[in-house]
Amino acid sequence: MSSHQISFQSLFRxxxxxxxxxxxxxxxxxxxxxxxxxxxxxAEKLQATPSQVSLLFSSYMVMTGITMLVTGWVSSRIGPKPTLLIGLLGIIVFAFLGGMSNSVGEIVWYRAGWGLGNAFFISTALAVIVSVASGGTAGAIVLYEAAIGLGMSVGPLLGGLLGGISWRGPFFGVSVLMAIAFLAVFVLLNEVPAPTRRSSLLDPLRALSHGGLFTLAVTALLYNYGFFTLLAFSPFVLHMDEHSLGYVFFFWGVMLAITSVIIAPRLQEKYGSIATLRIMLLLLALVLLAMGVGVDSRVILVLAIVIAGAILGVINTVLTTSVMDAAPVERAVASSAYSFVRFSGGAVAPWLAGKLAEWYSPQVPFYMGAIAVIAGILVLVIGKKSLAQVK
Structure with missing residues (x-):
């Protein structure tokens, strides 16, 4: 069995x-x-513009990215399990405070705190799953991406259902679910040994000196710009209520989950990781272009969003797998370095998309997203030699 072929028996066992x-x-x-x-x-309840409300994504992403630089330093000193629990506790507290807010400014700051907790959790979670899961690194990554896909699909559905009651509902819902996750990790996860070497605060930045990791990180930054343009801005041009938006992004997330687990490993096996990335990024750019052209058609936008979910699932899995192979450093360090760079794209896109729509027209954010994704393909082409070790 190759590194990209995962049996469902081993995945679920x-x-x-x-x-x-x-x-x-x-x-x-x-x-x-x-x-x-x-x-x-x-935006309606708190009398805010789309660009102001989109800062909920930007503050979350900025804090997540910056915090990634210190998570390895913390984890190597207190251990992976306490780091996971600190992250989960941070999400519980700040999600609850977000639900108690009375202004967009307050929510933006609490979302930043949510991103702080999220960074401690997700940077450590991948390394922990790789160390405790059966089926090797490839199987662990597919399990991780399956969990991400499920979360991405259920999140909008639950957000739409709870948001139909009150916009505060989704924040309180996450806080409760994270409390359950906290207890599950606390009880079921045995102590995971800390790395034998304590990492330095500069390790993630040093890791980016490896050409392969840097190339993939910049590619992910540009890809994430397109990704979060679609995710954060499209709700404003769909003109749907909370329930309808929840269903649209539920099907988006379902497609993401299916392709990340089933399709991505097969494409990697057949075409290789880098060729698969180039093809999928090109398809994503075309979808974003179609959304710009068809921004006044709800049918085109909905179809494009669901199709994009299928493409994003493949890209996410292939990028994550490739990063694990790209640099001769510890997985946790590679993950922190890569995430620090890529979340920058996710931070800029939501705010800038709203501003571009205010300055010009609703089409422009999607065109800019397509341009960013095409730039990501060019980065892969330029950095081809540094990615020779990526299968």
Whole structure:
């Protein structure tokens, strides 16, 4: 069996500790899409513009990215399990405070705190799943991506259902679910040994000196710009209520989950990781272009969003797998370095998309997203030699 071929038996035959962390991953990534259906409602209730409300994504992503630089330093000193629990506790507290807010400014700051907790969790979760899951690194990554996909799909659905009651509902919902995840990790995850070497605060930045890791990180930054343009801005041009938006992004997330687990490994096996990335990024750019052209058609937008989910699932899995092979450093360090760079794209896109729509027209954000994704393909082409070790 090759590194990209994973049997479903081995994927689902996991120890309790792996399932505990995977469940927490589901809830953590629910937090990204959970606020999507309620963005227009928050803008209306709190009298804010789309670009102001989109800062809920930007503050979350900025704090997540910056915090990634210190998570390895903390984890190597107190151990992976306490680091996971600190992250989960941070999400519980700040999600609850977000639900108690009375202004967009307050929510933006609490979302930043949510991103702080999220960074401690997700940067450590991948390394923990790789160490405790059965089926090797490739199997662990597929389990991790499956959890992300499930969280991405359930998040908008739950956000739409709770948001239909009140825009505060999704925040309180995440806080409760994260409390359950906290207990699951606390009880079911055995102590995971800390790395034998304590990492330095500069290790993630040094890791970016490796050409392969740097190339993939910049590619992910540009890809994430397109990704979060679609995720954060499209609710404002769909003109749907919370429930309808929840269903649209639910099907988006379902497609993401299916392709990340089933399709991505097969494409990697047949075409290789880098060729698969180039093809999928090109398809994503075309989808974003179609959304710009058809921005006044709800049918085109909905179809494009669901199709994009299928493409994003493949890209996410292939990028994550490739990063693990790209640099001769510890997985936790590689993950922190890569995430620090890629979340920058996710931070800029939501705010800039709203501003571009205000300055020009609703088509422009999608065109800019397509341009960013095409630039990501060019980065892969330029950095081809540094990616020779990536299968």
């Amino acid at each position: 996991q120890p309790k500790s792996a399932w505990a962390v995977a469940f927490a991953c589901v809830v953590a990534f629910m937090g990204i899409g959970l606020v999507d259906p309620i963005l227009p409602a928050i």
